Amino acid sequence: DFIGVMKKIEEGQDLAFEDIVLLLKTERKAELDALFAAADRMRKEIIGDVVDIRGAIEFSNICRKDCKYCGIRATLPELERYRMDEDEIMEIVHELHQMGLQTVILQSGEDLWWTPVKIVQLIRRIKVETGMRITLSIGERPREEYELYKEVGANNFLLKIETTNREIFEFIHPDDDYDHRIECSKWLRELGYINGSGCIIGLPGQRPEDIARDILFFKDMGINMIGIGPFLPAKGTPFEKYPAGSVDMTLKAVAVTRIVCKRVYIPATTALASLDPDGQTKALQSGANTIMLINTPAKYRYNYQIYSQKNMIDLEAAFRAIEEAGRKLPPYLRVTKEGLKDA
Numbered sequence: 001d002f003i004g005v006m007k008k009i010e011e012g013q014d015l016a017f018e019d020i021v022l023l024l025k026t027e028r029k030a031e032l033d034a035l036f037a038a039a040d041r042m043r044k045e046i047i048g049d050v051v052d053i054r055g056a057i058e059f060s061n062i063c064r065k066d067c068k069y070c071g072i073r074a075t076l077p078e079l080e081r082y083r084m085d086e087d088e089i090m091e092i093v094h095e096l097h098q099m100g101l102q103t104v105i106l107q108s109g110e111d112l113w114w115t116p117v118k119i120v121q122l123i124r125r126i127k128v129e130t131g132m133r134i135t136l137s138i139g140e141r142p143r144e145e146y147e148l149y150k151e152v153g154a155n156n157f158l159l160k161i162e163t164t165n166r167e168i169f170e171f172i173h174p175d176d177d178y179d180h181r182i183e184c185s186k187w188l189r190e191l192g193y194i195n196g197s198g199c200i201i202g203l204p205g206q207r208p209e210d211i212a213r214d215i216l217f218f219k220d221m222g223i224n225m226i227g228i229g230p231f232l233p234a235k236g237t238p239f240e241k242y243p244a245g246s247v248d249m250t251l252k253a254v255a256v257t258r259i260v261c262k263r264v265y266i267p268a269t270t271a272l273a274s275l276d277p278d279g280q281t282k283a284l285q286s287g288a289n290t291i292m293l294i295n296t297p298a299k300y301r302y303n304y305q306i307y308s309q310k311n312m313i314d315l316e317a318a319f320r321a322i323e324e325a326g327r328k329l330p331p332y333l334r335v336t337k338e339g340l341k342d343a
């Protein structure tokens with residue numbers, strides 16, 4: 001029962017599949033509070049109170065793939081496509097660097113205009129001009145490319161499995177192969193990346209048992225960063241009319257992931273903030289420890305709505321969530337609510 005599983009957590013025992021399912025199925029307020037509190041305590045012990053802040057640049061919404069849930073999928077006819085060039089990206093990178101941020105996340109659709117040569121040049125420039133850490137989130141590429149990016153300085157890679165239920169995976173990804181996706185993730189690990197994965201909560205047909213398997217997958221694969229966000233319907237996609245994932249289920253998944261995977265980065269996701277105005281605060285209180293700002297130039301943001309009504313996480317929103325959760329700003333940050341610290 002619930003009390004038995006909580007006791008296991010307190011005693012530092014590993015949770016079995018059934019234990020995780022039980023936690024994910026719980027709906028009683030008192031039990032939810034106890035679960036979130038346990039994850040919060042573990043986060044505090046292992047990571048401390050500082051919330052790591054990272055800046056994301058969504059540098060291209062051009063994608064060769066047609067994932068059924070995604071608001072920038074290849075066949076969306078009405079979407080205006082954009083692609084930032086290297087100089088435009090560097091301008092934002094410098095802003096993030098001035099803010100004191102240490103990590104820039106480069107995210108895009110699977111846009112093959114960005115060839116290895118161009119990506120290598122961009123990574124080199126970021127390293128030389130700012131020394132920032134780089135997270136790539138550009139989808140599936142050949143092993144040699146991943147290797148090249150690592151060699152020239154990329155540090156982290158985010159490639160979410162989205163779901164470990166093979167049937168659902170294949171249903172939502174008309175052009176992806178489940179085994180290949182896992183292979184990509186293994187390559188990233190072998191190549192020494194800080195390896196990011198994650199899942200979407202509330203996919204059609206997904207059950208708590210599936211989410212439990214996702215969490216055990218993250219553990220078994222030694223995943224270092226785990227992004228867990230609710231499914232949100234995007235206009236014009238096949239899933240436009242599907243209901244959004246639940247806030248509580250997302251928070252439960254965050255909490256259990258912290259408890260099972262322990263020393264990992266878990267972002268309070270933008271998707272959660274888009275579904276619930278207090279979503280990020282709640283995630284920070286249930287095991288999450290990082291926030292990703294969206295630093296895509298305003299003129300492009302509207303066209304990177306991977307789901308509709310995407311919330312814009314800026315510094316103000318991050319400050320609010322961190323304050324409300326009673327947590328600490330990272331010491332490296334050079335901006336305060338009032339502006340640049342020593343400018």
Ligand code: SAM
Pocket residue numbers: 069070071107108109110137138139140158159160162199200229230231232233234271306307
């Ligand atoms: N193209 C790259 C990829 O797929 O890995 C990176 C960009 S993709 C837009 C980043 C993430 O957005 C995906 O991993 C997926 O989890 C998330 N996403 C896309 N559409 C979503 C939706 N409708 N609801 C929730 N998450 C979504």
Ligand code: SF4
Pocket residue numbers: 063064065066067070071072073074108109110139
């Ligand atoms: Fe493209 Fe990524 Fe969206 Fe799939 S999730 S359509 S790969 S941007």
